[in-house]
Amino acid sequence: xxxxxxxxxxxxxxxxxxxxxxxxxxxxxxxxxxxxxxxxxxxxxxxxxxxxxxxxxxxxxxxxxxxxxxxxxxxxxxxxxxxxxxxxxxxxxxxxxxxxxxxxxxxxxxxxxxxxxxxxxxxxxxxxxxxxxxxxxxxxxxxxxxxxxxxxxxxxxx
Numbered sequence: 001x002x003x004x005x006x007x008x009x010x011x012x013x014x015x016x017x018x019x020x021x022x023x024x025x026x027x028x029x030x031x032x033x034x035x036x037x038x039x040x041x042x043x044x045x046x047x048x049x050x051x052x053x054x055x056x057x058x059x060x061x062x063x064x065x066x067x068x069x070x071x072x073x074x075x076x077x078x079x080x081x082x083x084x085x086x087x088x089x090x091x092x093x094x095x096x097x098x099x100x101x102x103x104x105x106x107x108x109x110x111x112x113x114x115x116x117x118x119x120x121x122x123x124x125x126x127x128x129x130x131x132x133x134x135x136x137x138x139x140x141x142x143x144x145x146x147x148x149x150x151x152x153x154x155x156x157x158x
Contacts, residue, residue: 017036017037017052018036018037018038018039019034019035019036019037019038019052020034020036020038020039021038021039021040021041022038022039022040022041022042022043022044022060023041023042024041024042024059025042026041026042026043027042027043027044027045028042028043028044028045028046029044029045029046030045030046030047031046031047031048031049032044032046032047032048032049032050032064033049033050034050034051034052035050035051035052036050036051036052036053037052037053037054037055038050038052038053038054038055039055039056039057039060040054040055040056040057040060040061040062040075041057041058041059041060041075042059042060042061043060043061043062043063044060044061044062044063044064045063045064046063046064047064047065047066048062048064048065048066048067048068049066049067049068050067050068050069051068051069052068052069052070053068053069053070053071053072054066054068054070054071054072055072055073055074056071056072056073056074056075056076056077056093057074057075058074058075058092058093059075060073060074060075060076061075061076062075062076062077062078062079063078063079064077064079065079065080065081066079066080066081066082066083067082067083068081068082068083068084069083069084069085070083070084070085070086070087070088071083071086071087071088071101072088072090073087073088073089073090073093073095073110074090074091074092074093075093075094076093076094076095077093077094077095077096077097078095078096078097079096079097080097080098080099080100081095081097081098081099081100081101082100082101083099083100083101084101084102085101085102085103086101086102086103086104086105087099087101087103087104087105088104088105088107089104089105089106089107089110089111089112090107090110091107091108091109091110092109092110092111093107093110093111094110094111094112094113095110095111095112095113095114096113096114097113097114098114098115098116098117099112099114099115099116099117100116100117100118100119101116101118102118102119102120103118104116104118
């Protein structure tokens with residue numbers, strides 16, 4: 001799903017469907033509609049509707065109701081999520097709200113505060129396809145690459 005651009009950064013889907021990117025210093029207010037893959041490292045307030053994948057980077061903040069095919073979160077989402085295929089929380093993400101999806105994946109270190117409503121997809125009882133596992137690994141790798149490119153910081157704990 002991800003490929004490296006000329007600078008060695010993972011920023012575009014392998015099939016070229018990355019349709020948008022909201023960087024760290026970007027704020028979008030209103031309704032965001034798209035088809036394909038959109039990554040948020042900034043802030044979105046309002047509503048997100050897509051036929052595709054919404055990726056919220058580790059620094060990304062979404063204060064919106066979301067309707068998407070797939071939602072992968074490494075940042076913060078406050079709002080209700082309806083996903084046709086899956087919602088994936090990667091550490092250290094925080095999601096607050098109601099999630100409706102046939103599949104919810106919560107990585108250790110991620111936080112989910114809310115309710116979950118799960119309905120089985122039409123092909124109920126089937127094992128996850130190899131493609132789904134590959135997409136999951138690629139989305140995780142994309143966020144991991146972003147984390148490793150940031151400078152390390154130190155903090156003290158009481």
